[in-house]
Amino acid sequence: MHLVIYFCGARNSGNDFLNGYNYINDPSVKTIVVEGCHHSKVCNSILFPDLKAFAERFVENLFEKRDEFPRLKTTDLAELGINTSDYYSYMHNGETVTRKKTSVTQKDIRDDINSVTLTGFNRGAMMAFEVAIQMTKLSTKLEIDIIANQPVAGNAYQIPGSAVTNIPDCSKCSSIRHVSVIVEAYAESLAIPDAEEPFHRVFFTQIIPHLPSTAIRTLIVIPRENHQVRETSADGEEHLNMELAKSLKKRGFLSQEAVVRKTLTCRTSSFLYQQLNPSLPPLIISDPPSFWGVQKDVLQQKLQHHTGLRRGYELLLEESLSAWWNRQDKKVSRYSTLLTQLLVKNLNSKDLSNPEDLKDLYKEADTWLILKTNFASSRYAMVEALRHHLGTKLIALGVAPQELAEIIWENLHETNYFLSEWNKTVKYSNYARNKQTRDLQEAIQDYAGQAPTKENAEKLLAILDGWLEQEDAQSDMRFDLVVLIREQLQEAVNLTYGPSAEENHSFTVINR
Known part of the structure; x- marks a missing residue:
């Protein structure tokens, strides 16, 4: 059996991936779709989700080693945040095909898993790397491919020591055979300028973890206007499906014709946006000497993970x-x-x-x-x-x-950073405001005029949590931006005063 596991991003249904996942019909290929980190059975948190802890629990509870290769040991998949009930549809030869998002069944428990493709979007992409580390422990003969679409989201302004630099170390995962990473170079200007849009390019830091020297690496950089506006952007999920199709073809599960179709889809998408002038995406690369061919002997320091230094900016x-x-x-x-x-x-x-x-x-x-x-x-x-x-x-x-x-x-x-971010980004993302949004705006304005103490910061953190926990918060256009402000304020407090007792392990958990 070949297993394809897709890890959704926070608040992401996985439908963008599944809409293009219309090319595999080999019964030897099974699919599992895992909910995003916000889900109660995954990390139960959008703020500082513990991806490593879930990866350990996921692999321990879902797989067991028998002889040389692992097998599934349970079909109680919902307990692991795996979507077992939802369906998706796509057109094939002019007809509508409907399938379950997760295709494994009870009889699949008997089959060896010879190879696996771990793939995902955003924090789901980072989850794929964490799961690869755990699956390598199951069997050295298991072959693993990873396809990561925009791994992790950070802020434009990164606080030194930010959690965004906590990067998985896959360098000893000899089972990893091929890694494709899709990053997006956000455009320097809007394709269609909008006079009412007071800001542009709220970009995010994308991360490439440490990888084994034996793995084949592919880096795809595609243009987009920014991380958040999907309607006016080339879609990384199309490239993800192209890379997945190539991977499955190499393993004999797919025809060359299917790979050509997925490649043409990506070319069409890229052609539409090729006039955008992309700038270098904020990118943290854990192992540039081997990934990018940088000569180690000319660098003053070898870049290890947690350095927060990007490729090309080393001191000689x-x-x-x-x-x-x-x-x-x-x-x-x-x-x-x-x-x-x-x-x-x-x-x-x-x-x-x-x-x-x-x-x-x-x-x-x-x-x-x-x-x-x-x-x-x-x-x-x-x-x-x-x-x-x-x-x-x-x-x-x-x-x-x-x-x-x-x-x-x-x-x-x-510099009144948080008030400035609110005014530049969150305030104008949606002109409709309920009472909680107006109260939050007032709290951020008040915080700007207060003394910079831990107590004042914690008061604002509580108000931010209250806004995020309101019933309709996830449908609000401001949600992701408020999450970023919340995360960054918490990181600043932790680095200055140290994390509180309940934050030492899991940070703040938002129940859903």
Whole structure:
């Protein structure tokens, strides 16, 4: 048996994937669709879902090893957040075909699982990597393919030490044979400008985890206007199905004709959006030396996971930060704003061996990032990397990471970051507002004028939770944006004051 497991993103039904999953008819291929992390049987949380814990429980309860290959050991799939009741339909040769989302049955328990394709969208894509780690423990002979569509969502402005840099390490998973990652380069401008749209390119950080050196890797970058607007964007799920079709064809389950059809579908989609001018997507790559062919011996530091440093922004051996900036600056726009010019002037004039001067630069770089959030600056990733290098130098000089966290905490308040994000993004996403939304807006405005204390932050966190828990919140266009504000405020509190006792393991859980 070959098993295809699709992990939905938060609040995602999986229908975008299933609408294109119309090409497999081999009875040896079975499909399982797992609900998103918001589901009570999965992580029961949109905020800080514990993907690793669910992956361990999922594999332990669903599979068992018999002889050389694993098998299914239960058909009580609903207890694992697997969609066992819903159907989907598609057209085949002019006729409507209806199928269950999950196709495994009781008789499939008897069959060995020789290979598996783990695939998913957003946090579901990250779940695929976590599950691969656990499935490798079942059998070294099990062959695993992974197809990840836009793995993980983060914020445009990343707090140093953010949870977005907690990346799975699949480097020892020898069972992984092929990995396809689909990332989206969000456009620098709207295809159809909208005068009423006060912001653009609320982008997200996409992540490629550590991978084994033996795995074949494929990276697909496609243009989109932004992460949230699906109607005006090329669809990563089409590319996901193309990669899945190729994978199944290599294993003998699909014809070349079916692969050609899926490829043509993707080409049509890409042609529609090829006039968009994509910019480099925010991308955290855990293992660039092997994934991208970067030479290790010219780097000052090997990029391990949790570094938060993106490929191409490394500091060379004996290279000064001024020289690093000049080298990077040749790759971007020759025009710079006054804010950037002032940052460069201070970078060239400060004593970089003096911790106080370095702190001033660290704060200035962070301020630049906050003020430029959600604008398509060609230098955004560059300044983010500058902040990283300044932080590394400060820690090397004996400055405690806690002190750096406090600088960020103060900056968030001095710039009124959360109120600014509300005004730039959430406020205008839907002009209709109920009482809870008006109360939330007032709470965010009040927070901007309060002292930057943990107590005041926790009051706002409680109000954000109350808004997210209202009955119709998930249908509100602001939902994802409010989740991002909630996550980022919680991360800032945790890094500055440490997580509370109940957050040490699971963070905040929103019951559904």
